[in-house]
Amino acid sequence: MSRVRIFIDSQGLWGMRNLLNLVYRYHYFILFLVLQAICMLLIVNNRSVQSTAIFNSTNAVSANLFNAVASTKEYLSLKEENKKLAEEVAFLHNQLKSSYDILDMQAPQFMKNDSLFRKKYVFHNAQVINSSSNLNKNFLTLNIGSNQGVAKDYAIINSEGIVGVVKDVSPNFCTALSVLHTEQIINCKIKKDGVFGPLSWDGKDFRYAHLMEVPTYSKVMKGDTILTSSLSSIFPEGIMVGIVESVIRKPGEAFYTLTVKLHTDFKKLNYVTVIENKYKMEQDSLEKTLKNSEKKK
Amino acid sequence: MITEIWKNSIRFIILVLLQTLIVKNIPLGAYFVPMPYLLFILMLPFETMPMVVLFLSFFTGLAVDIFYDTQGVHASACVLMGYLRFYFLRLLSPREGYEVTEKPTVQFMGNTWFLSYAVPMLLVHHLFFFYLEEFGFDDFFFTLLKTLGSTLASFVFIYIIQFLFYRKDGVLA
The missing domain is CATH 2.40.10.350 (Rod shape-determining protein MreC, domain 2)
Known part of the structure; x- marks a missing residue:
């Protein structure tokens, strides 16, 4: 009885040793495969729209570094930024009520009741602290985050035009897909x-x-x-x-x-405006229920 | 040995920062995307264990990924490059093996050796990187041209860095 058992044990050991031998012989290749598998997991995780990135530039070290670099760069482009801001101030002044002359106080079109208007868009000022424009998928990092009221899918524009859409948010920073991102439509x-x-x-x-x-x-x-x-x-x-x-x-x-x-x-992004659409959630959830009910049919 | 580890750690930090804070912002057009941080993997000492090279390549790629927001793409290409380094070194090794005092740089091994060592490895890295980044072969020839241009740009950067900062008897070598 005991002899049989020893025989089985040594058989089992022998098989195990073979496996270990195999691992030992090809350990270099196996490690390569394991590391590649980790990379592929990370890439696939980042590609799906639902997930948030684990390693991105909103983390403390890289975000603060980018912040420091951006603040030095800021000095170099102050003149140009000032010009842009002055232009925008002038443009906005032109739209102010005070820059129009009221022709007739009794005219109904000037009777404006504020409770009629609901605020749809909320604007936040931000600065781009990291950006690229020579890759297939270009991202931006901004210096405001959830503490300043930013969330996923907020629009980003600057005084020239559209810039991108917010993707991931950390307490004080956020990353965004630039318009220059091949999957951004x-x-x-x-x-x-x-x-x-x-x-x-x-x-x-x-x-x-x-x-x-x-x-x-x-x-x-x-x-x-x-x-x-x-x-x-x-x-x-x-x-x-x-x-x-x-x-x-x-x-x-x-x-x-x-x-x-x-x-x-896109080579000269600095100050941008992040826009929150107050009705987005309502609109999206309504459209989603429509899509779901279509699917059920 | 200890000084080697220090030198390589400092080189790692400097090259990653150079890549992500300076080189990334140099506008050279869509066809030239230089990646001089790969010099870190190229310049690891000859006697570094292949397993260690693999791990270091992975972490180098991951560090650059964090700054580029490309989670995993740089890391994957770097792991491939680190994996192939072992075979390239064996292929290019002199008959009596590498000397302990030698380092994989232009100054020690000469222009021809360095060219035939660095360019194929950069080419493999860039090929893999750009096709992985595109995730398909839609713009096959555009990506191919981009790969060739970027390999050239990376090599020029790496060559210049070596000439500016490394001498045979220098502290940094």
């Missing part, structure tokens, strides 16, 4: 006739993006203005996007593809 319209289509970037030149699926009945021409459309629940309607550079109809397609020269200079 923003709904835009042609200012002249209101025809809309999705705007996306092809990963090549940081100055140009493409507006797809523009129907051929649109009388769009080179030099037309492209703005954000009301279909986007992220961006307010009518934010500057760019100017049409060329109109192309590919053979066999029933649509125009427009090359749009982006109005925002």
Whole structure:
């Protein structure tokens, strides 16, 4: 009895030793595979829209480093920023009530009851402390986070035009997908006739993006203005996007593809405005229930 | 040995910061994306254990990933490069093996050796990196050109860094 047991044990040991031998012989390759597997897990985790990144630049060390670099860079571009701000102040002054002359106090169009208006968009000021423009998927890091009231899917613009959309948020920083991100799609319209289509970037030149699926009945021409459309629940309607550079109809397609020269200079991002849409959650949840009920059918 | 660890740690920090704070912001166009931080993996001493090289490559890539917000892409390409370093070194080794006093730099091994050591490794890294970043072969030729341009740019950067900061008898070598 005991002899049989020893035999089985030694058999088992022998198999185990073989396995260990195998691991020992190929340990280098196995370690390589394990590390690659970890990398792939991280990449896949980052690619899915739902998840938040584990290793990103909102962490304390890198964010503070970027902050320090950004504050030194700030000095170098002060003159230009001042000019931009002055232009914007002038523009806003022009829109103030005080810069209009009231013709007739009794005229009904000047009787403005504030309770009629609900605030839809809330604006936060922020500074870009890290950005790139030469990759396929470009990201931004901003110096405001959940402590300052920022959350996922807030729009980012600057005085020139659209910049990006917030993705991950930490207490004092947030990262955002730039418009220059190949998977970022923003709904835009042609200012002249209101025809809309999705705007996306092809990963090549940081100055140009493409507006797809523009129907051929649109009388769009080179030099037309492209703005954000009301279909986007992220961006307010009518934010500057760019100017049409060329109109192309590919053979066999029933649509125009427009090359749009982006109005925002992505090499010179500094001060930006983060916009919160107060109604976004309501709109999204309503649209979601619609989609779910369609699926059930 | 201890001084080697210190030198390499300092080199790691300097190269990662150089990459993420300075080189990243140099506008060279879409076809040239230099990555001089790979010099860290290239310059690890000859006698470093291959397993250790793998781990160090992984952490180098991860550190750069954090700054680029590309979670895992740099790390994956670096692990591949670190894995192949062992085979490249064996392929290029002189008949009597590497001397203990020698280091994998231009100053010690000469231009030809360094060229045939660094360029294939950079090429493999960049090929893998850019196709992984694109996650497909949609813009096959654009990515290929980008890879070639970036390999050239990385090599020029690495070569210049070596010439500026490393001498055969220098403290940094």
